[in-house]
Amino acid sequence: MSKLKNKIAIITGAASGMGKATAEIYAKEGAKLILADFNEEGVKELSNTLNSKGHETLALTVDVSDKEDVENMIDTAVTEFGTLDILVNNAGIMDSFEPVGEITDEKWDRIFDVNTKGVMRAMRRAVNYWLDNDKAGNIINTISTGGLNGAHAGVAYGASKHAVVALTKNTAFMYAEDNIRVNGIAPGAVDTNIGSTIKNASEKGVARTGITQAVSPRLGKSEDIANVALFLGSDESDFVNGTIVVADGGWTAGF
Secondary structure, three states: OOOOOEEEEEOOOOOOHHHHHHHHHHHOOOOEEEEEEEOOOHHHHHHHHHHHOOOOEEEEEOOOOHHHHHHHHHHHHHHOOOOOOOOOOHHHHHHHOOOOOOOOOHHHHHHHHHHHHHHHHHHHHHHHHHOOOOOEEEEEEEEOOOOOOOOOOOHHHHHHHHHHHHHHHHHHHHHHHHHHEEEEEEEOOOOOOOOHHOOOOOOOHHHHHHHHHOOOEEEEEEHHHHHHHHHHHOOHOOOOOOOOEEEEEHHHHHO
16 A cells, blocks of 8 residues: 555655655655745656656745745645645755854855745644644654754754754644644755755865765765655654654764
8 A cells, every 4th residue: 555645745845856756755655745846947847757657746836935935835735635744844955064153144044044944934834724624744854964963064054954953843742732743854965956055165164074074974865865754754653753863874873
């Protein structure tokens, strides 16, 4: 039996990388999908490809830093598919490895608008929909090993992802009795295109974070993270709530 048969899911950052891999495996396992991404061409191409294989998906151009876009994304799932079961907050951007002495207010705000505030707004809209309609819900937040330590990116990215850990754990605890689950995935080094968002990387930041990056045993694939997202989205993880699953090939096991 398909693990997500007739489940309605939203995946942000769906046009590439871990979001795309998650969309593909969710569709294969029977979910109907809202595919959201700022990359309009990329997300439409993915939707068309999946639909041509008999899956049910709808592409939305979404800027997760825009409140109206995020709220419309949640509302569209309900309007088009009748409900929402799973929200996968995967969209995110990197900083440029700046330590605190180099970060600008503008860069800090941009990172938090996408990585943290966008996640909070999507969670808020989804949680209130589930509460208002007495429905179960499931949220999966893509975080990062950078959300669990201070040595994998710059100060803004690390702080934004640490904040999503708190969002995940607090929301899981607050709504556990309402049949709403919230978990996170902390990928390590994964082969995606998030590096394309890095501009003018800090020399100091790159040198310092390179110390820990050098001990990563291997580069992960997007499918490695999608498989974790499948487990967390399925009923097999029904008793898993408020947990951050580290998927890094053993990178952070030693420190």
